[in-house]
Amino acid sequence: MTTTGGPMHHHPVAIIGAGLGGLTLARVLHVHGVEAAVFDLDASPTARTQGGMLDIHQDSGQEALRAAGLHEEFRALVLPGGQATRVLDKDAVVRFEEADDGSGERPEVDRGALRDLLLHSLPEGAVRWGHRVTGARPLGDGRHEVRLEDGSAFTTDLLVGADGAWSRIRPLVSDARPAYTGVSFVETDLLEADARHPVSAGVVGGGFLFALGAGKGFLAHREPDGSLHVYTALRVAEDWVDGVDFGDAEAARAQVLEHFADWDKSLRALVADADGPLVPRLIHALPVGHRWDRVPGVTLLGDAAHLMSPFAGEGANLAMLDGAELGLALAAHPGEREAALAAYEEKLFPRSATAAADSARSGVTLFAEDAPQAVVDLFTQQP
Secondary structure (H helix, E strand, O other): OEEOOEEOEEEEEEEEOOOHHHHHHHHHHHHOOOOOEEEOOOOOOOOOOOOOEEEOOOOOHHHHHHHOOOHHHHHOOOOOOOOOEEEEOOOOOEEEEEOOOOOOOOOEEEHHHHHHHHHHOOOOOOEEOOOOEEEEEEEEOOEEEEEEOOOOEEEEEEEEEOOOOOOOOHHHOOOOOOEEEEEEEEEEEEOOHHHHOHHHHHHHOOOEEEEEEOOEEEEEEEOOOOOEEEEEEEEOOOOHHHHOOOOOHHHHHHHHHHHHOOOOHHHHHHHHOOEEEEEEEEEEEOOOOOOOOOOOOEEEOOHHHHOOOOOOOOHHHHHHHHHHHHHHHHHHOOOOHHHHHHHHHHHHHHHHHHHHHHHHHHHHHHOOOOOOHHHHHHHHOOO
């Protein structure tokens, strides 16, 4: 079999997507002496920013890093004080506040730094950058052909879709597609916050801020470089962003702030004083409990498998745990690909269904009519 470029390459294990989940899988396989080829559509590891801070949970993301042999290196990336949490109402009244207790159960790290840690732990050339997958098809006996945008293709014995919400690999196992959750984010940054935006820095504090009202709110956190990253959340129609000219930052700020006309000025400043562009992001999710029948030679992990809203903070953690557990299952079943995939999926489905349900409930709680009362109750309830 050939392509226009010559003989078709074959990879025993092909991972589509160099996000946290795909890289964790590649790293765990590497630790166990299994080579994997990772394909990513980005032109390079620095082609785009990787987003803001992540809280890495002790029982999922941190377990994955232990399996990858990277937990100690991860600890060096933790933002001191980043576990602090505060909840405000629309009048900027503090309704709940908790300092970072230093437990390390959910420490905050920069997503880009965590991705770099995983990347640098892999052999040189393990990730093939600038390889956009356009589709894949089964060849029989669990083998697949994967097609790339440049017209080339390769074959693989084990195909893993770690390629996110709009996965090109998911259609091999499922016809499910993400649906709009009813919430949209507008992301902004305030740079050098302590010096240039002291009021906003004081409002956000040292960790994570929830400022909530009915159907809207501000979610914000402090970055290691001293900036603030803000997610303005709005329960709006799916086409709302189409009516905002995000190419005109001043006009976009005004339209976003129309939704917060009666909110305290210190909270409005999180958008009004933002540096740089406003970036819209519609929040989508796969159906809670998404699963598929065993398909030989292919599986999914992370958002490709169980895209959920970010309101329980589980997405990145589960992606990493998926990658680690898939790698460990493959290592535990050498030469028994289907047994490994079945063992992996048996644990994947119930775990992701629970997390997706939690995320969906949290999305309702955060922006309920009495917000932030339900969130305050959640934080203050006795164990």
